[in-house]
Amino acid sequence: xxxxxxxxxxxxxxxxxxxxxxxxxxxxxxxxxxxxxxxxxxxxxxxxxxxxxxxxxxxxxxxxxxxxxxxxxxxxxxxxxxxxxxxxxxxxxxxxxxxxxxxxxxxxxxxxxxxxxxxxxxxxxxxxxxxxxxxxxxxxxxxxxxxxxxxxxxxxxxxxxxxxxxxxxxxxxxxxxxxxxxxxxxxxxxxxxxxxxxxxxxxxxxxxxxxxxxxxxxxxxxxxxxxxxxxxxxxxxxxxxxxxxxxxxxxxxxxxxxxxxxxxxxxxxxxxxxxxxxxxxxxxxxxxxxxxxxxxxxxxxxxxxxxxxxx
Numbered sequence: 001x002x003x004x005x006x007x008x009x010x011x012x013x014x015x016x017x018x019x020x021x022x023x024x025x026x027x028x029x030x031x032x033x034x035x036x037x038x039x040x041x042x043x044x045x046x047x048x049x050x051x052x053x054x055x056x057x058x059x060x061x062x063x064x065x066x067x068x069x070x071x072x073x074x075x076x077x078x079x080x081x082x083x084x085x086x087x088x089x090x091x092x093x094x095x096x097x098x099x100x101x102x103x104x105x106x107x108x109x110x111x112x113x114x115x116x117x118x119x120x121x122x123x124x125x126x127x128x129x130x131x132x133x134x135x136x137x138x139x140x141x142x143x144x145x146x147x148x149x150x151x152x153x154x155x156x157x158x159x160x161x162x163x164x165x166x167x168x169x170x171x172x173x174x175x176x177x178x179x180x181x182x183x184x185x186x187x188x189x190x191x192x193x194x195x196x197x198x199x200x201x202x203x204x205x206x207x208x209x210x211x212x213x214x215x216x217x218x219x220x221x222x223x224x225x226x227x228x229x230x231x232x233x234x235x236x237x238x239x240x241x242x243x244x245x246x247x248x249x250x251x252x253x254x255x256x257x258x259x260x261x262x263x264x265x266x267x268x269x270x271x272x273x274x275x276x277x278x279x280x281x282x283x284x285x286x287x288x289x290x291x292x293x294x295x296x297x298x299x300x301x302x303x304x305x306x307x308x309x310x311x
Contacts, residue, residue: 093275098282101275110259111283117260118249119287121177125184126245130238133189137196137234138222154193162187162244163251175256180249187248188241195237199230235299242295246288261287 075095081087082094089097105111140147140154162183169179203226211221227234253262261280268277 090272090274093278097275098278101273102279102282105276105279110264111279113259114261114264114280115283115287117257118246118253118262118284119291121180121252121260122184122245122249122287122291125181125248126188126241128181129185129188129245130192130241132185133192133237133241134196134234137193138200138227140193141197141200142222142226154190158190158194162248166251166255169252170255179255180252180257183252184245184248187244191240191244192234192237195240196230196234199233199237200226202233203229238299239292239295242291243288246284246291250284 078092079095082089082092086092093101102111136150136154140150165183165186166179169182173179173182207225207229208221211225216225249260250262250265253260254266257263261284264280265277265284268274268280
């Protein structure tokens with residue numbers, strides 16, 4: 001009995017020690033939880049931004065490396081064929097001969113003048129043709145009456161190659177700048193009109209319905225809902241229009257021009273100057289590629305939301 005009473009008296013102390021042990025061990029678990037939570041947190045915004053910039057830089061470096069590799073391979077094959085004289089030098093000049101002609105045309109010849117006039121004509125026709133095409137594309141897509149009156153005529157004229165309109169352009173506008181502007185404008189108009197019409201027609205109707213529910217006017221619906229939604233498709237048509245403008249400028253400048261890369265091509269053909277002809281061809285390709293890349297970078301921020309939505 002005495003031992004039982006002693007054990008009973010000692011039990012609260014033991015219990016207190018156990019409780020104290022529990023209280024003492026509890027704080028030690030909190031830092032562990034915090035440390036585990038901090039170790040499992042994601043990267044900081046600064047680190048994410050730096051990682052994104054580094055990835056973008058590597059992507060650009062890779063693109064430049066692929067471009068240089070492709071150009072180097074093409075020049076190597078060209079040089080090999082030219083040195084093997086598979087074709088006579090009057091038909092296929094070697095890369096050094098073309099480089100010498102390029103240097104001569106750039107220093108003493110009219111190369112810069114030709115580049116200026118070709119770029120000016122192509123850009124002028126592109127701006128005029130694409131502006132008209134977007135306006136008519138929106139009109140035929142949003143107005144049933146306009147679509148009925150205009151689409152049949154457009155579809156009838158569209159298959160006619162713009163180059164076939166050279167005699168008509170000369171008859172109407174002579175051999176001055178008007179005929180060249182007309183050809184490029186007509187050539188750019190139809191591919192851009194098709195994409196603008198398709199892009200505006202393909203806008204989801206629930207977008208328009210929501211705008212109407214929010215009491216948006218017709219002008220607000222068009223400018224703030226329809227056109228932004230159709231912008232990616234329209235921009236794709238504009239890139240096609242840029243390429244078309246530089247294709248047609250050659251045909252336009254071969255008829256009555258005194259400067260321009262198309263004129264220089266025709267002169268090189270008449271005098272059998274293969275090296276000068278290759279220089280004009282390379283400059284046309286370079287001018288078109290630069291224009292396409294500049295336009296692509298210009299429109300990238302406008303259509304970034306579209307790629308993110310698809311992703």
